[in-house]
Each structure stands twice: as structure tokens, then as C-alpha cells.
Amino acid sequence: MSQLSHINQKGEAAMVDVTDKAVxxxxAMAEGYISMSSKTLDMILAGEHAKGDVFSVSRIAGIQAAKQCANIIPLCHPLMLxxxxxxxxxxxGQNRVRIVSLCKLAGQTGxxxxxxxxxxxxxxxxFDMCKAVDPAMCIDGIRVLEKQGGKSGHWQYDGDE
Incomplete structure (x- = not known):
């Protein structure tokens, strides 16, 4: 197993130095799922949710979150996405929504x-927009599907890992 990159020689948390890495x-692509009642999903798909177009609001929230990643995860580098x-x-058929994201940049870290x-x-x-009608929703399966670039090259989730 390789060394953890966010731990220094003293065993302390440390941001990785990417100064000398090539641009x-x-x-990277990631996915996740939110399961809900069929009634809730039907309401969303029919555009009948009282809070409006929940996919549009959630899309903007996801985009904003990716841009703020370094502000909420302590050892992430600020990136110019x-x-x-x-x-x-x-x-x-599964009473759920699959969410997929794609992030790109030219930079020194993934x-x-x-x-x-x-x-x-x-x-x-x-979840926040639909919790009033369906508090039993479940978020799961969040994982990286694929990453490209850098010295490690191309990696893709194959379901066996």
C-alpha cells in the first residue's frame, strides 16, 4: 500500500506540495444516488413540486459546491476549474435519481x-427541497467513476474494486 499523501513525516496532516508537478x-467523473418514494419522483418529473424545478436548483448547488471544495475540505487545493x-x-423503475458530475481543468492536481x-x-x-414530502429519502453510492491526467494517467471504476 502506498504512503498517505496528506500526512507529513511527523504524522501530521499536511497539504501536498504540488509546486513542481507538471500542468x-x-x-474526473463521480456519481451518487438519491432514492425516494415513487410519489416524490413522479412529482419532480411532472414539474409539480411546490418548490419548483428541483433539478435546476440542485444543479446550480452542485456547481457552486465544486467551486468551493477547497473551502470546505481542509487539505484540498483551490483550483481554477x-x-x-x-x-x-x-x-x-428504482425510485431514484442518479446524479453524475464532471469536473475539468488544466492544473497540477486532480x-x-x-x-x-x-x-x-x-x-x-x-433532499432539502423534497424533505417536506419525503423525509425518508436516502443518499448513497457516491463514488469516483473515472479520472484522467497527471502521472497516474487514466483510471476507471470497474465495479470489482
């Missing part, structure tokens, strides 16, 4: 945390 194109995308895939943060906050926003 490369990097991107060039692309943030948050998409919703309703899955009525964007996995930003992609995960976008998905997480988009899911939390969906």
Missing part, C-alpha cells in the same frame, strides 16, 4: 474531490 489536462457539469438521470463534492451537494439539495 496537465485533468478530469474550467468545466463543471452536473446531470440528473431519473430511474423510475479534480476527484470537486466531482464528489458536486454530486454530494446536488444530492443534499434535492
Amino acid at each position: 496537465t489536462k485533468r478530469q 474550467s468545466k463543471i457539469q452536473v446531470d440528473f438521470e431519473p430511474q423510475p 479534480v476527484e474531490m470537486e466531482a464528489l463534492t458536486a454530486v454530494s451537494v446536488a444530492a443534499l439539495t434535492l
Whole structure:
């Protein structure tokens, strides 16, 4: 197992020094799910939710969250993101919504945390907007699907890890 990168030689938490790393194109995709009652999902899909278009609000929340990642996760580097995308895939047969994010930049460190943060906050926003009608919703399955760039190259989740 490799060394943890956010621990210094004294065992203390430390931000990784990326000063000498090459600037490369990097991107990461993440996903997560929010399960809900069929009634709640039908209400969202029909545009009948009292709070309006919950997907639009949740998308903006996810984008904003990715941009603020370094402010909420202590050892993340502030990044100049060039692309943030948050998409919703309703899955009525499973009474859930799949949330997928994509983050890109040209930089010295990866964007996995930003992609995960976008998905997480988009899911939390969906929960917040729908909790009055469905307090039993469940957020789960948040993970990185793919990352590209840097010295580690391309990695993709294959379901066996």
C-alpha cells in the first residue's frame, strides 16, 4: 500500500506540495444516488413540486459546491476549474435519481474531490427541497467513476474494486 499523501513525516496532516508537478489536462467523473418514494419522483418529473424545478436548483448547488471544495475540505487545493457539469438521470423503475458530475481543468492536481463534492451537494439539495414530502429519502453510492491526467494517467471504476 502506498504512503498517505496528506500526512507529513511527523504524522501530521499536511497539504501536498504540488509546486513542481507538471500542468496537465485533468478530469474526473463521480456519481451518487438519491432514492425516494415513487410519489416524490413522479412529482419532480411532472414539474409539480411546490418548490419548483428541483433539478435546476440542485444543479446550480452542485456547481457552486465544486467551486468551493477547497473551502470546505481542509487539505484540498483551490483550483481554477474550467468545466463543471452536473446531470440528473431519473430511474423510475428504482425510485431514484442518479446524479453524475464532471469536473475539468488544466492544473497540477486532480479534480476527484470537486466531482464528489458536486454530486454530494446536488444530492443534499434535492433532499432539502423534497424533505417536506419525503423525509425518508436516502443518499448513497457516491463514488469516483473515472479520472484522467497527471502521472497516474487514466483510471476507471470497474465495479470489482
